[in-house]
Amino acid sequence: MKAEIIAVGTELLLGQVVNTNATFISEELASLGFEIYYQTVVGDNTQRLEKLLDLADGRSELIILCGGLGPTDDDLTRDVVAAHVGESLETDKQAMTKISRYMTKIGREMTENNRRQALTISGGKVVKNPRGLAIGTFYQGDETAYLLLPGPPSELIPMFHEEVVPLLTQLLPQKEVLTSRVLRFYGIGESRLVTVLKDLIDTQSNPTIAPYAKENEVTLRLTAKTDDKCLADKLLSTMEETIMSRVGTFFYGYGETNSLMAETVKLLKETNKTVTSAESLTAGLFQSLLGDVAGASVVYPGGVVTYATKVKSQLLGIPLDKLEENGVISQFCAENMAKQIGKQLETDYAVSFTGVAGPDSLEDQEPGTVWLGIYSRKEGTRAEKFMFNGNRNQVRHHAVMRGTDLLRRQILKETEK
Amino acid sequence: MKAEIIAVGTELLLGQVVNTNATFISEELASLGFEIYYQTVVGDNTQRLEKLLDLADGRSELIILCGGLGPTDDDLTRDVVAAHVGESLETDKQAMTKISRYMTKIGREMTENNRRQALTISGGKVVKNPRGLAIGTFYQGDETAYLLLPGPPSELIPMFHEEVVPLLTQLLPQKEVLTSRVLRFYGIGESRLVTVLKDLIDTQSNPTIAPYAKENEVTLRLTAKTDDKCLADKLLSTMEETIMSRVGTFFYGYGETNSLMAETVKLLKETNKTVTSAESLTAGLFQSLLGDVAGASVVYPGGVVTYATKVKSQLLGIPLDKLEENGVISQFCAENMAKQIGKQLETDYAVSFTGVAGPDSLEDQEPGTVWLGIYSRKEGTRAEKFMFNGNRNQVRHHAVMRGTDLLRRQILKETEK
Structure with a gap:
């Protein structure tokens, strides 16, 4: 069944609010088996909403409108849809009682505008709003069904789960x-x-x-x-x-929300292993992403950021003359960074990052040149050279992803043996 | 001038991706003085996009399309718009060179699909993409202008600021x-x-x-x-x-693309000062953001991530018994972390981060509790306690922002004297 979503609200057209309702409803409709071909945003404007309904009638069997059911004068979705289907508006008594009680409770006088939130389309079905005052309406026309929902996600989402899903399931031909x-x-x-x-x-x-x-x-x-x-x-x-x-x-x-780092932390946990890192060009990005994963402290005690050459010597004990001899963008440097921090913090693995993020070259090597070192307590130390594309931050991100991948493959290799 | 936004992508209609591009572009257009009456999302479907273009032609003078410029066959925005305006597609040599170089650099074979990203509409103007391979196109028709931009926000946003704004400004009535x-x-x-x-x-x-x-x-x-x-x-x-x-x-x-960290690095450079950091709960996030700023190496030699208690002692020389006595979420710990790393790396300033990111409590302190330490070579060491709201990553981000702010205010205080 073909469905489309119309979000009503000038604030969306001005870029003040992100249209997360369309994303939420689309995902829900797709999982129910509806086909969604359009999402549209239109402002609080009677003429433009009318035109859009004419258009949507011709291409969809279900039109879900969100927003424009509030108490103010620019909340016009109810009125426009009622006129469009040739029905009048009527007050839902239950909703009206709820509004009266609420106004009494907060000690405010009932205004004509407040009453508008209890209006529904004649011949339609009220969709209750457990978290707010504005009710929704479901109206089945000859060829098209209309569903009106309030705009605030805190009201729309629970309404959708509790009231709308059972309603829509009935519309579908079979249980696809x-x-x-x-x-x-x-x-x-x-x-x-x-x-x-x-x-x-x-x-x-x-x-x-x-x-x-x-x-x-x-x-x-x-x-x-x-x-x-x-x-x-x-x-x-x-x-x-x-x-x-x-x-x-x-x-x-x-999984939709998984990541290479999350899988790697999971693998470290499963195999009871720990990791540390010495970072130069990535300046803590690898460790920061490691720390993003809840429970990372079990597998990661800490590490160092050795940005300057001198600090590579100070914090890791790599002789300064050897660093100067080999350069910091070298196999020697990557291997020693990984080995030294791994031994110092007594972890099973260590990953090191050294290279040129850019925008300028370093040691005559062009931006994107990166050496990654991997230390394994069991299998020793090695380093690999890579060439990454992009600006400074893209190079740093590439390096972190590749370092995570090298670590993950090293663990897999050792544990599959 | 009336404008509308068409986002192309089935992933948007399935609710897998939030349409933040529409929000971003709407806000930018509004501030430039355009009137936006519609945002639409349509899937990767030739017929439906064609129909939508016919409709948009009749109601807007500028149509901005985003998405569908990638390398795969379902990336069809270019082809549909070219056919719609009656033009052919042609290869932009500069873009093609960039793609070739990229493929050579990363050692991958060029496929026919890769070449598609260098296509532009004949008679149009290429919109360069400094952060990606797919170029954009601006095409001025008789009554309507079309602007095609790639979907990834990391490419679209910088393109908009750097390339699109100057272009669109020319469309507006000149006097204002x-x-x-x-x-x-x-x-x-x-x-x-x-x-x-x-x-x-x-x-x-x-x-x-x-x-x-x-x-x-x-x-x-x-x-x-x-x-x-x-x-x-x-x-x-x-x-x-x-x-x-x-x-x-x-x-x-x-400035639109400025940040607290960039301003702080600028201030450090201007005053010829250096900074380091010892991070616990933030696990390298502060240093990683520091490393994001080009040229940070002048003011930042490196630092440590002391996630586990033992590592606070190993890397910073804080006596383990004192840490256990005071706890790690304490003024003692924050002050010593900052002071020790500052003295070790001989910097002018050092910032330290220790606390509970969550989701679990630590040392009986609830998630969000954070101690920040500031070491100044000139004025000594102090620490402040904060309570931040939000989930694990929000707490870590809050802590880094506040730590950056404390550092910036300390530098300002010392240099204004």
Whole structure:
């Protein structure tokens, strides 16, 4: 069933408020099995909302409007939709009682505007608002259904879960359910992933495959549409297997809100290992992202940021003359940074970062040149050289992601043995 | 001039991504003096985008499209708009060179898809993308102008500030020029700022005053509309003076892309001073933000992250028995962390961070409890206790902002004497 969302409010058009309602409702509708083709924002303006309703009538079977149900004169959604479907407005007694009680409680006089929040469209169904005063309305027209909801997310979200979902489920022909699985990849770009999976993407039907590029990583969302959860899982698993056989080496975890660092911390916890770090160009970014993961203190005691050459010697005990001889953007420096901090803090692993973030070159090496060191208590120390693209902060972020990946692969290698 | 925004992307219709681009662009357009009547989201679908363009042509003079400029086949904005205006696509040589260089640099093979990102509409003007590979296009039709921008906010926002604003300013009737000045405040909430300036905001006309809450800070954008740059500057300065007389103590700098950290690094450079840090709960976040500022190496040699209690002793030489006696969330710990790292690395200042980020309590102190230490070579060491609101990462971010503010005020105090 085709649905669309219309958010009403001039504050949205002025960029004062982010339209999180559209995101929330879209996600809910998709999981119920509706197809959403449009989200629109229109201001508090009768003519433009009327025009938009004419347009939406022709392309959608369900129109969800949010906002414009408050007490002020520019809250005109109710009035415009009622006129559009040729009905009048009527007062819902229960809602009116709730408003009267509220006004008495806060000691304010009831105004004509307050009463507006109890208005509903004749021939429609009241949608109760457990967290606020403005009621919603569901109106089933001949070919199109209209659902009016208040704008504040603190009212709209609970209303949606408690009142709207049961209502909308009845609109759907059968119980078609969407089941999604998100696969996360690091180390492969979006265009290459899409090229490798081109035949699967071109012929996708059920499940569908949606690639999405995030900062330095790519996700694939597989979505199956079935009336049976078991079958959906089977469809998803079969597709996942095919994908993994081609790009499995870049896969690191599942889920919309997961991250490479979170998976790495999980792995450290599971294997009872600890990690530390000595950072130069990244200046604490690796450790800061480590600290972002709740419970990181179990696997990470601390570390150092050795930005200046002298500090690499002061805090890590690397001889200054050796640093000057080899340069700080070198295998020698990366290996020693990792080894020294790992031994000093007695951890199982240590990762080091040294290189040129830019904008200027350093030691005649161009911005983007980075050495990453990995120390393992069990397997010793090594370092790898990389060339990252982008501005200063992109280079630093690339370096942190790659360092996390090296650490994760080192743990996996040691524990799979 | 009437403008509208079309965001292209199925991920938006599925509720996987919040349409922050529409909010950002709306705010920017409003401040430039455009009137925005619609924001629409449409999926990666040729037919529906075509229909929407027909509709938008009839109601807007400027259509800004964002998203759908990436390398994959479902990135179709370029193709649809070119067909809509009756032009072909052509490769921008400069963009193509950039893509080739990038692919060579990262050692990946160039695919046909990668090349798509260098395509622009014939007869249009290329809009450079300093932070990514996909270029934008500006195309002036007979009655409508089209602006195509990439979807990732990390690319779109800098493109807008650097490339788009000058372009759009030319579209506006020439005689009236908008001049803006952005004032940045830390340490005062948006609602308090707005309350203190209520009379000015209620009666604003020229210049206008737009408050905007960012993460832990507030900005005020003053915009004067005149045909004379000199007069505009005068109007802005008069308004700024009035504002400063009320909330000047919270003001730290000017500009849309400025930050408290950037201002602090600037101040350190100007006064020839250096800073270091010992971080516990913030785990490198302060130093990482310091490292974000280009040229930070002049004022910052490095520092430590002493997450575990033992490491506070190992790396900073604070006696373990004293730490256990006082607890790590204490004035003692904060003062010693700051003093020890400052003396060890021989800097002029040092900032320390210790506290409970959450979600669990620590040493019977609830999440949000933070001690910040400030060491000054000239004036000695002190520590202050704070209680910050929010989840784990909000507490860490609050702590870093407040620590930066304490440092900035300490430098100002010493240099103004």
